[in-house]
Amino acid sequence: MCRLETRNLHHRFPDGTEALRGVTIAFEPGSFTVLAGANGSGKTVFARHLNGLYRPTEGEVLLDGRSIFDDLSAARQAVGLVFQNAESQFVGQTVAQDTAFGPENLNLPAAEVARRVEESLRTVGLWERRDTPPHSLSGGQRRRAAIAGVLAMNPRVVLFDEPFSGLDYSGVRQVLEQLVRMRERGTTIIVISHQLDKLLAHADRLVLFHQGAVVADGSPQDVAPCLERHDVRNPLSGGLRLEQLSWLCCGEDSRHG
Amino acid sequence: MARTAAPALFHYLPNDSPVHAMDPRLKVGCLACLGVAAALASTWWQFALLLAATAGAFALASIPSGALLARSAPFAVLVAVVFATKLFVTPGTPLPVAGALGATVEGALDGGAFALRMLLVLALCTLMMATTTLLSLKQAIEWLLRSVPFVAEARVATAVELTFTMLPLLFDSYREIADAQAARCAQVRRNPLPRMLGLLRTLLETTLRRADDIVYAMESRCYSDVRTAPAFATAAFDKIAFLTAATLLAACCLS
Numbered sequence: 144m145c146r147l148e149t150r151n152l153h154h155r156f157p158d159g160t161e162a163l164r165g166v167t168i169a170f171e172p173g174s175f176t177v178l179a180g181a182n183g184s185g186k187t188v189f190a191r192h193l194n195g196l197y198r199p200t201e202g203e204v205l206l207d208g209r210s211i212f213d214d215l216s217a218a219r220q221a222v223g224l225v226f227q228n229a230e231s232q233f234v235g236q237t238v239a240q241d242t243a244f245g246p247e248n249l250n251l252p253a254a255e256v257a258r259r260v261e262e263s264l265r266t267v268g269l270w271e272r273r274d275t276p277p278h279s280l281s282g283g284q285r286r287r288a289a290i291a292g293v294l295a296m297n298p299r300v301v302l303f304d305e306p307f308s309g310l311d312y313s314g315v316r317q318v319l320e321q322l323v324r325m326r327e328r329g330t331t332i333i334v335i336s337h338q339l340d341k342l343l344a345h346a347d348r349l350v351l352f353h354q355g356a357v358v359a360d361g362s363p364q365d366v367a368p369c370l371e372r373h374d375v376r377n378p379l380s381g382g383l384r385l386e387q388l389s390w391l392c393c394g395e396d397s398r399h400g
Numbered sequence: 401m402a403r404t405a406a407p408a409l410f411h412y413l414p415n416d417s418p419v420h421a422m423d424p425r426l427k428v429g430c431l432a433c434l435g436v437a438a439a440l441a442s443t444w445w446q447f448a449l450l451l452a453a454t455a456g457a458f459a460l461a462s463i464p465s466g467a468l469l470a471r472s473a474p475f476a477v478l479v480a481v482v483f484a485t486k487l488f489v490t491p492g493t494p495l496p497v498a499g500a501l502g503a504t505v506e507g508a509l510d511g512g513a514f515a516l517r518m519l520l521v522l523a524l525c526t527l528m529m530a531t532t533t534l535l536s537l538k539q540a541i542e543w544l545l546r547s548v549p550f551v552a553e554a555r556v557a558t559a560v561e562l563t564f565t566m567l568p569l570l571f572d573s574y575r576e577i578a579d580a581q582a583a584r585c586a587q588v589r590r591n592p593l594p595r596m597l598g599l600l601r602t603l604l605e606t607t608l609r610r611a612d613d614i615v616y617a618m619e620s621r622c623y624s625d626v627r628t629a630p631a632f633a634t635a636a637f638d639k640i641a642f643l644t645a646a647t648l649l650a651a652c653c654l655s
């Protein structure tokens with residue numbers, strides 16, 4: 144069980160910007176949710192709240208019914224965050240050292256840290272590159288290295304902030320495959336993205352942000368028609384069916400209906 | 401983006417050598433011994449011993465010393481300037497060859513010793529950075545600071561590690577910002593001062609934002625001072641190396 148929810152979440156920055164205006168939303172265990180919205184609609188701020196990086200001006204974030212600030216370390220372990228800018232996430236000199244950062248912070252025994260590093264790097268297919276400096280990886284590999292760093296914490300919910308920005312076709316597929324595979328293992332997935340065409344075939348829920356508030360929330364088919372009204376392109380507008388959108392050739396295998 | 405392919409000064413150069421594999425605590429100990437020894441050395445045989453030891457360490461580490469040497473050219477100029485200054489400024493017996501210009505025997509000896517010290521320290525630091533990952537350096541610093549009271553050793557060590565991680569990024573952003581400004585014809589302005597100030601301000605903002613991002617990234621992965629303890633392994637080679645460095649230090653204390 145790992146139910147993540149927010150209640151009436153408000154966030155006001157010191158300069159007066161109202162980034163969130165009363166967001167109430169719950170993520171069921173094992174679900175795959177896509178958060179969409181125009182630039183500046185508050186998606187990144189919302190993601191940082193789910194990870195306890197910001198303190199709400201008003202409202203609260205709950206994990207299994209308890210405020211995440213009751214045990215912040217446990218909450219951050221349970222809810223992993225892959226940052227919008229993968230570059231800024233690296234704290235280690237090599238891929239392996241960076242992946243070990245989280246488990247080491249949990250003060251796990253060295254053998255367990257090593258086991259988790261190997262497991263996470265194998266999962267994302269970067270075990271062979273473990274001694275490479277993260278900054279010399281390609282864009283897609285960098286994004287996967289960032290994912291490995293989060294996976295090593297054994298999170299039950301993983302939040303991705305713009306996982307596809309700047310990636311080419313193969314980079315997008317590499318990351319998308321990770322998302323689908325994690326979801327198959329029962330991890331709750333929340334993805335923030337402007338690139339709905341790549342995601343909607345795999346998602347079971349689409350939430351639309353506009354100026355810091357949720358303006359639509361439901362299945363991708365139901366919410367898609369509202370997208371254009373809020374400055375987001377509707378990938379289904381050309382008469383395409385949802386299933387036709389998948390970027391993975393084996394979309395049938397990876398989709399759950 | 402073009403990242404330097406040639407070995408850069410003060411960069412880690414991975415290799416399978418006993419110097420690379422050394423227990424970082426003893427390596428830091430060796431560096432300290434040899435550094436102090438270089439500062440104390442005054443006779444020719446002391447310098448000869450230290451130079452031989454440093455050359456031996458480079459050979460054992462089998463890193464491309466030639467390329468590193470080429471990279472140190474700017475430092476060589478600095479050393480030469482210091483030597484020349486000492487040579488002509490120190491009063492004493494005029495040198496037989498260039499005495500008329502004011503060069504003195506004392507100046508040559510003094511300047512030579514100073515230049516040798518600088519070279520030794522530079523070479524030792526280069527070797528240290530080339531053969532030690534930041535993580536093990538950090539762990540060594542943490543271990544060594546543990547016995548110093550009132551110092552949060554984990555914080556200091558993390559700060560040191562982050563500083564060194566951030567430095568190359570800082571240079572990258574500098575280049576990026578400078579290029580971006582050049583692309584918008586910033587160099588056409590007649591007075592370069594506003595352009596420089598603009599560049600500095602942007603660089604500072606970018607750096608602070610990056611530092612901010614790193615802090616968030618560390619927090620989100622539960623950054624804590626109580627971390628999995630590093631496993632140090634001390635080989636026989638490490639102990640011999642440290643004993644050698646300590647002996648050299650003792651030898652340089654004699655005069």
Ligand SMILES: Nc1ncnc2c1ncn2[C@@H]1O[C@H](COP(=O)(O)OP(=O)(O)OP(=O)(O)O)[C@@H](O)[C@H]1O
Pocket residue numbers: 156157158160161162180181182183184185186187188189
């Ligand atoms: N540190 C900050 N100080 C002040 N205002 C901020 C800060 N960070 C974000 N904002 C503001 O909060 C609002 C929401 O920003 P946020 O980054 O969450 O947008 P977003 O939906 O993630 O946009 P994008 O799609 O461009 O990533 C914006 O108006 C932004 O200007």
Ligand SMILES: [Mg+2]
Pocket residue numbers: 186187188227304
């Ligand atoms: Mg954002």
